[in-house]
Amino acid sequence: MASDDVRINEIRAFFEGWDLYTTVIEQNYMIHTEVLSYLVRRLTELGWSDLSILEVGCGDAHVVSEMGRFFTIERYCGIELSRMALDFAATKLEGKVQNLELIHGEMVEEIDRIQGKFDLIVAGYTIHHLDEKGKRALFASLKERLYSGGLLVVYDVVHRQEETREEYLDRAVRHFETDWTIFTAEQLKSVRNHVRQNDIPESWEGWRRIAQESGYQKMRFPYYDKNRLFGIMEFLD
Ligand SMILES: C[S@@+](CC[C@H](N)C(=O)[O-])C[C@H]1O[C@@H](n2cnc3c(N)ncnc32)[C@H](O)[C@@H]1O
Numbered sequence: 504m505a506s507d508d509v510r511i512n513e514i515r516a517f518f519e520g521w522d523l524y525t526t527v528i529e530q531n532y533m534i535h536t537e538v539l540s541y542l543v544r545r546l547t548e549l550g551w552s553d554l555s556i557l558e559v560g561c562g563d564a565h566v567v568s569e570m571g572r573f574f575t576i577e578r579y580c581g582i583e584l585s586r587m588a589l590d591f592a593a594t595k596l597e598g599k600v601q602n603l604e605l606i607h608g609e610m611v612e613e614i615d616r617i618q619g620k621f622d623l624i625v626a627g628y629t630i631h632h633l634d635e636k637g638k639r640a641l642f643a644s645l646k647e648r649l650y651s652g653g654l655l656v657v658y659d660v661v662h663r664q665e666e667t668r669e670e671y672l673d674r675a676v677r678h679f680e681t682d683w684t685i686f687t688a689e690q691l692k693s694v695r696n697h698v699r700q701n702d703i704p705e706s707w708e709g710w711r712r713i714a715q716e717s718g719y720q721k722m723r724f725p726y727y728d729k730n731r732l733f734g735i736m737e738f739l740d
Pocket of ligand 1: 511514515518524528559560561562563564565566582583584585588608609610611626627628629632
């Protein structure tokens with residue numbers, strides 16, 4: 504696998520052209536609809552209404568901008584590598600957040616510069632770019648940013664317990680090639696190259712162990728999609 508700097512540059516370049524990922528969201532190819540439903544249900548169950556939210560690798564902040572229809576968002580801080588995605592986030596969040604901070608930068612570097620704590624931290628399809636050590640360090644820094652009783656929600660790539668990284672990626676790529684029918688062969692090739700070069704999925708047991716080693720006490724795995732590729736996980740301190 505490429506060095507950290509090379510990988511970050513490749514990830515930035517892939518997401519700089521945001522069109523492809525907009526289509527992924529619009530087609531609900533990566534469970535964004537289920538993530539939104541889950542967050543609305545869970546936060547309502549917790550009785551939360553006025554929220555402060557930190558999102559790492561926020562992209563265009565699609566999910567949080569939709570949450571604005573259900574909750575008052577007092578503070579939103581999003582960190583993102585892609586300038587273009589962040590510009591879309593600014594447009595989508597306009598008028599939906601009282602105190603908006605959008606940070607163009609690398610999440611591991613930026614996280615320590617953020618002031619204050621948050622009720623909810625969201626990380627969607629971003630942490631899987633880090634190796635296990637990097638994931639552990641990021642989980643620990645995110646914990647520092649959570650209020651006591653706060654919630655970290657990660658939706659990301661989850662391989663089956665018995666699967667290797669390569670077996671998961673083979674299965675994922677086969678799924679993209681058969682189900683993501685809206686894309687051209689060229690676009691699918693770009694997705695395939697991106698995931699093969701950059702994605703480091705974990706099993707639920709793996710995600711759970713990493714979170715535990717980073718100091719989280721409670722964790723749940725409330726949703727796994729029918730293809731067993733993507734999952735929603737929550738971690739509490
Ligand atoms: C697959 S997209 C997900 C976007 C959004 N979280 C969502 O669920 O729709 C991953 C995003 O994370 C960003 N990203 C990846 N690594 C990052 C890093 N180290 N620091 C900041 N952003 C990062 C990418 O630029 C991209 O916008």
